[in-house]
Amino acid sequence: MMPITMATIGEANFIKKITGKDNVRQHLAELGFVVGESVTIVSSLGGNLILNVKDSRIALDKDMAMRIMI
Amino acid sequence: MSIKIALAGNPNSGKTTMFNNLTGNRQYVGNWPGVTVEKKEGQLKGADDVIIQDLPGIYSLSPYTLEEVVTRNYLINEHPDVILNIVDGSNIERNLYLTTQLMELGLPVVIALNMIDVVRKNGDSINLKKLGQALGCEVIETSALRGEGSREAALRAAQLAKANQKQEHPHVFSGTVEHALAHIEEAISGKVEKDHHRWYTIKLFERDEKVKEQLKLDAATLNRIEQTIASCEEELDDDAESIITNERYTYISKLVQSCVTKSRKKGDLSTSDKIDRVVTNRILGLPIFAVVMFIVYYISVTTVGDIVTGFTNDTLFGEWIQGGLGGWLEGINTAPWLTGLIVDGIVGGVGAVLGFVPQMLILFFLLALLEDCGYMARIAFVMDRLFRRFGLSGKSFIPMLIGTGCGVPGIMASRTIENERDRRMTIITTTFIPCGAKMPIVALIAGAVFGGAWWVAPSAYFIGMAAIVISGLILKKTKRFAGDAAPFVMELPAYHWPSASNVLRSTWERGWSFIKRAGTIILLSSIVIWFLSNFGMTDGTFGMVEDMNTSILASIGNVIAPVFAPLGFGTWQSSVATFMGLVAKEGVVSAFGVLFGVAGEAMELVEDGAFGELTTIASHFTALGGFSFLIFNLLCAPCFAAIGAIRREMNNAGWTWFAIAYQCGFAYAISLIVYQLGMLFTAGQLGVGTVCALLVLAALLYLLFRKPPKGVSSNQSAVRATM
Numbered sequence: 093m094m095p096i097t098m099a100t101i102g103e104a105n106f107i108k109k110i111t112g113k114d115n116v117r118q119h120l121a122e123l124g125f126v127v128g129e130s131v132t133i134v135s136s137l138g139g140n141l142i143l144n145v146k147d148s149r150i151a152l153d154k155d156m157a158m159r160i161m162i
Numbered sequence: 163m164s165i166k167i168a169l170a171g172n173p174n175s176g177k178t179t180m181f182n183n184l185t186g187n188r189q190y191v192g193n194w195p196g197v198t199v200e201k202k203e204g205q206l207k208g209a210d211d212v213i214i215q216d217l218p219g220i221y222s223l224s225p226y227t228l229e230e231v232v233t234r235n236y237l238i239n240e241h242p243d244v245i246l247n248i249v250d251g252s253n254i255e256r257n258l259y260l261t262t263q264l265m266e267l268g269l270p271v272v273i274a275l276n277m278i279d280v281v282r283k284n285g286d287s288i289n290l291k292k293l294g295q296a297l298g299c300e301v302i303e304t305s306a307l308r309g310e311g312s313r314e315a316a317l318r319a320a321q322l323a324k325a326n327q328k329q330e331h332p333h334v335f336s337g338t339v340e341h342a343l344a345h346i347e348e349a350i351s352g353k354v355e356k357d358h359h360r361w362y363t364i365k366l367f368e369r370d371e372k373v374k375e376q377l378k379l380d381a382a383t384l385n386r387i388e389q390t391i392a393s394c395e396e397e398l399d400d401d402a403e404s405i406i407t408n409e410r411y412t413y414i415s416k417l418v419q420s421c422v423t424k425s426r427k428k429g430d431l432s433t434s435d436k437i438d439r440v441v442t443n444r445i446l447g448l449p450i451f452a453v454v455m456f457i458v459y460y461i462s463v464t465t466v467g468d469i470v471t472g473f474t475n476d477t478l479f480g481e482w483i484q485g486g487l488g489g490w491l492e493g494i495n496t497a498p499w500l501t502g503l504i505v506d507g508i509v510g511g512v513g514a515v516l517g518f519v520p521q522m523l524i525l526f527f528l529l530a531l532l533e534d535c536g537y538m539a540r541i542a543f544v545m546d547r548l549f550r551r552f553g554l555s556g557k558s559f560i561p562m563l564i565g566t567g568c569g570v571p572g573i574m575a576s577r578t579i580e581n582e583r584d585r586r587m588t589i590i591t592t593t594f595i596p597c598g599a600k601m602p603i604v605a606l607i608a609g610a611v612f613g614g615a616w617w618v619a620p621s622a623y624f625i626g627m628a629a630i631v632i633s634g635l636i637l638k639k640t641k642r643f644a645g646d647a648a649p650f651v652m653e654l655p656a657y658h659w660p661s662a663s664n665v666l667r668s669t670w671e672r673g674w675s676f677i678k679r680a681g682t683i684i685l686l687s688s689i690v691i692w693f694l695s696n697f698g699m700t701d702g703t704f705g706m707v708e709d710m711n712t713s714i715l716a717s718i719g720n721v722i723a724p725v726f727a728p729l730g731f732g733t734w735q736s737s738v739a740t741f742m743g744l745v746a747k748e749g750v751v752s753a754f755g756v757l758f759g760v761a762g763e764a765m766e767l768v769e770d771g772a773f774g775e776l777t778t779i780a781s782h783f784t785a786l787g788g789f790s791f792l793i794f795n796l797l798c799a800p801c802f803a804a805i806g807a808i809r810r811e812m813n814n815a816g817w818t819w820f821a822i823a824y825q826c827g828f829a830y831a832i833s834l835i836v837y838q839l840g841m842l843f844t845a846g847q848l849g850v851g852t853v854c855a856l857l858v859l860a861a862l863l864y865l866l867f868r869k870p871p872k873g874v875s876s877n878q879s880a881v882r883a884t885m
Contacts, residue, residue, distance in 0.1 A: 102431070114401070114403065115226060116649075118224060118226070119221075119651070120651075121404070121411075122222040122259065123221060123256070123651070124255070124256045124259075126407065126408060127408075129411075134438050134439065134442075135438050135439060135442040135443065136444065137443075137447055137543070137544065138444070138547040139547075140543065140650065142438055142442060142543065145256075146256045147252060147253040147254070147255065147256070148253045148256055148653055149434070149435065149438065149653065149654040149656070150651065150652070150653050150654070151539075151542075151543040151546075151650065151651070151652045151653075151654055152649075152651055153547075153550065153649055153650035155649060156649045156651055
């Protein structure tokens with residue numbers, strides 16, 4: 093398991109775990125980041141990521157992205 | 163009896179476009195009580211008895227963000243007759259997550275399956291009948307951007323509200339959860355409104371604090387509920403909130419699999435993603451952004467903007483209105499003082515502001531284009547890394563960008579920042595960026611005092627940006643703003659061609675907030691200033707004065723002037739001009755024109771570059787004093803209109819005063835340092851002022867580099883509130 097920040101751009105990965113406090117996890121879930129979902133990095137800029145999940149693009153800063161484990 | 167339709171949906175689902183479609187111009191915009199969340203209401207076109215209530219864009223009905231709380235309180239307490247749920251068809255899984263929650267409220271729901279044109283273009287198809295049957299409500303295809311289907315959806319919703327039929331809620335949860343829910347339902351039976359029974363049950367299962375507070379259940383009932391939840395959690399080996407979230411998604415995935423046929427494989431890049439590959443690229447991101455901004459400002463300031471502004475100022479106001487009106491008033495033998503008041507006072511004052519309108523509209527039009535096509539959200543992403551270093555998030559950049567046109571819509575744009583701390587910091591610092599109305603001051607000082615030196619204008623932007631950076635660093639270390647910058651989480655809309663009506667509407671709304679002040683506050687203050695500068699005491703009698711040095715305004719200016727003496731511009735004219743800047747920043751220039759007795763209209767001379775005529779102004783300033791004057795006027799409290807916007811957005815008198823005091827104090831400190839140390843190095847002048855300046859500089863450096871106060875760790879509840 094590794095944080096999504098270490099994945100290759102454009103490669104689809106499945107979410108294995110989401111770490112962090114309940115409310116942060118809950119918010120990520122509302123945006124579509126749930127265990128078992130496929131997620132792809134669209135773009136990476138200094139650790140900040142644009143991720144494609146459930147057909148939408150979500151921009152996350154590095155700290156938030158580190159919570160998503162693949 | 164009128165019918166109320168509540169419009170609910172995810173951000174970026176096309177809700178605003180649909181609302182505009184349905185209501186046209188019959189909209190009432192305000193705030194939800196007690197919070198600065200925008201409330202929009204309107205009448206359905208061609209149906210006076212149908213009222214459309216636009217709700218904030220949200221991802222769920224959890225109790226964490228202001229928008230979510232506002233939405234659910236409205237839906238529960240105000241009982242709209244029907245919910246029109248807008249679902250982005252091209253992102254159906256995530257959007258249905260909210261839908262499943264809306265269905266539990268016990269209100270009739272109609273789904274508008276929006277962006278159906280995008281779905282078709284992607285080669286996908288959605289089985290409406292199947293989807294509607296499973297969810298237990300009607301589904302209507304719409305494309306708000308093209309104006310298709312919106313009206314049918316609203317009319318169908320109105321029909322449904324009239325019929326007042328009960329809808330079945332969909333079977334989302336597993337047997338284990340339903341079992342627990344049944345227990346809770348029984349425990350609260352008779353204690354909540356029957357219609358909302360299902361919703362309260364699920365919220366209690368999720369341990370929703372707000373609902374617990376609201377229902378005021380007795381300890382025994384709460385205990386019973388808690389036991390039910392605990393045993394369900396144990397059985398499913400997860401916490402209650404996650405159980406509900408996961409089961410919702412599981413249900414939706416299955417539903418989507420059976421109703422939606424996709425032509426694209428999962429993980430394949432869409433066109434929008436391909437654009438993002440380039441535009442938000444590690445190497446190309448910033449250069450592309452710089453080029454886009456250069457084009458925007460080149461068009462709105464240098465080429466098209468300049469031509470239009472020249473026409474409005476010189477021809478429209480200068481010749482046609484001012485000239486024509488003056489001639490006409492003289493023709494009908496109006497008293498000279500009245501002619502003076504109308505032509506020079508009112509038309510001159512208000513016209514100077516209105517002259518900026520065309521340029522402003524062009525700038526706002528271009529920014530609206532960037533916003534509507536989806537690029538603006540990417541700018542926030544690209545800038546986030548940079549802004550994070552000094553305690554702001556990328557979302558703070560958009561208000562500042564708009565603030566280069568006018569601070570009022572700039573401050574209003576800070577609403578998109580959910581974190582309160584970040585938003586307040588953005589509101590305080592946004593007006594440091596030189597707005598359109600400050601540019602004439604820059605041009606005047608550059609031309610009259612520095613002989614048109616090229617570096618003055620860029621330095622104004624540099625000073626503004628430096629002020630934001632320094633303020634960000636200083637404020638972040640105070641108790642009021644302590645903690646890490648809020649996490650950056652933002653959905654990026656898919657790129658699409660901008661819609662003409664959206665762009666024009668946004669341009670007009672922002673431009674209008676600028677025009678409105680010309681008609682109200684500036685009109686009034688033009689009259690007051692004209693009176694104060696033309697009347698005074700001469701030879702013991704009160705009346706109109708020939709020499710402005712004896713006017714009331716001069717007396718007031720003389721009292722204030724010593725305050726600015728340490729900054730190098732302690733003349734009464736400079737003090738008065740600075741105060742006139744509070745009315746409207748460009749008022750500084752016209753004030754100088756009047757006060758220093760420049761022949762002709764000072765603003766026009768500045769525009770024409772005829773700085774030779776402005777030597778009377780130059781003679782009152784040393785180079786350093788002029789620059790210090792410029793810095794003070796760029797950074798101090800903005801005009802009254804912008805202060806009004808600050809008050810509205812802060813929604814709190816204490817914070818408003820803090821913002822104004824900080825801006826003025828900061829401006830004074832920087833001007834003092836620049837002038838006094840400048841004098842020390844250029845003229846070797848040493849005095850009390852120099853010592854004060856050094857002390858202020860030391861204090862500033864301390865505030866800038868000290869360690870953040872102890873005991874204030876990053877506030878996690880604030881973190882959640884951000885999103």
